[in-house]
Amino acid sequence: MSSSPVPPRDQSQGPPPGYPDLGPEPLDGIHVFTVPAVPTAVVRATAVPMATISEFFDSAFGEAFPALFAAGMTPVAAAFALYTRIAESPEPEADLEIGFPVAAPLTVQLGDEPGEVEGLRVVPSELPAGAVAVTSHVGPYDGLGEAWGRFMAEISALGHSPSSPFWESYVTEPSPDIDPATLRTDLFCPVRTPDDAA
Incomplete structure (x- = not known):
């Protein structure tokens, strides 16, 4: 797996229509949106x-x-x-x-x-308003801990500070016969930059 982060989208673009639904396809890399509550x-x-x-x-x-x-x-x-x-x-x-x-x-x-x-x-x-970093994890739920670790590290590598509360959205509805490798979970984390004065 590549560990190099994908540059985030411009925050000024705002979230996709229908947020917090991010669309039918998993997100590629990390995106940063300014979102409403x-x-x-x-x-x-x-x-x-x-x-x-x-x-x-x-x-x-x-x-x-x-x-x-x-x-x-x-x-x-x-x-x-x-x-x-x-x-x-x-x-x-x-x-x-x-x-x-x-x-x-x-x-x-x-x-x-x-x-x-x-x-x-x-x-x-x-769900809180503000600047939020998002990415998609595709795979079993037991891989979410590792996915969150990578996500937080990549947020920091992009010059942001992860904040809280953070959340995960279970886009694929689980069922007894579903292939766990196809489960999509979107990860959301509020972010701050060094310029964000407390």
Whole structure:
């Protein structure tokens, strides 16, 4: 594999139409877009052990969100996981939100907050606005850790500083008979440059 980064797109071009959907083809290399905030519907959790995180995903996507779809919630792009904190010790764990970008805030779509489904509370949130670096990973989910490591290193090599929260969008909907080598996951990371004064 080549480790040389592809120069990013000009931030002034803005994101593709339909953002956070980036289009039908995986992105080649790293692109940097200036993006708007996008309303989301999420299940939020803290200190989720990485060893059991798939169980959390299965519960939310298998139970909580189907109930909201039936109630009229409209997703506009693929499911995502947004990470606000990852800790490596004493055991790997994460604070995160998982859910869907939506056409309008939940309070507009469904009125009162929908409450809990199977013990999971779905709440309004958003994907953040600003400069965001994006790339695509095609392959099994167990390769995402390595893909994130490469992505962060390439962002730094381009003169940007990775920021948080960062997120991944599961463009290919998994199914029992799908070839894991064909799974596409888009990676998103807010970025800063040395000129971005705090």
